[in-house]
Amino acid sequence: MERINFAKPxxxxxxxxxxxxxxxxxxxxxYATTGEQPPNTKGGAFxxxxxxxxxxIVKAQVKLRFYARNGMRMTATRNLQVTATKTGQTMKTLxxxxxxxxxxxxxK
Numbered sequence: 001m002e003r004i005n006f007a008k009p010x011x012x013x014x015x016x017x018x019x020x021x022x023x024x025x026x027x028x029x030x031y032a033t034t035g036e037q038p039p040n041t042k043g044g045a046f047x048x049x050x051x052x053x054x055x056x057i058v059k060a061q062v063k064l065r066f067y068a069r070n071g072m073r074m075t076a077t078r079n080l081q082v083t084a085t086k087t088g089q090t091m092k093t094l095x096x097x098x099x100x101x102x103x104x105x106x107x108k
Contacts, residue, residue, distance in 0.1 A: 004025065014026075028062050029064065031062055031078060032062045032063070032064040032076050032077075032078055033064065035078065035093060035096060037091065047060040047080065047082045047091065048060075048082075049082075049084075049089065050082055050083065050089060051084050051089075056083065056084050057081055057082070057083050057084075058081070058082045059079070059080070059081045059082075059094075060079075060080050060082070061077065061078070061079050061080070062077070062080070063075060063076070063077045064076045064077075068100075072100050072101065073100075073101040074098065074099065074100055075097075075098070075099045075101070076096075076097070076098050077095070077097040077098075077099070078093055078095070078096050078097075079093070079094040079096075080092065080093050080094055081094055
């Protein structure tokens, strides 16, 4: 699991060498917020390739915690699965959850 804390207030700059994962971070943020896969992909662009992992199925989770405009802490979670096929791979979203934490009760 990787965790990135974005600076507030201000701008967070993501830097790194070619192939280090900068675009993958942006693609995961977009997937977490919209459910859209990256353009020109047949699925699983930011999930380990099942063939490279020597597995038929690889499961993953993208989780984004943020504060809504009203100050409520929110968590968007998407669980997905990539399946190796004879001609490539397919990705499907297994579950999409949006949780709002109740600050008074100390739980969701």
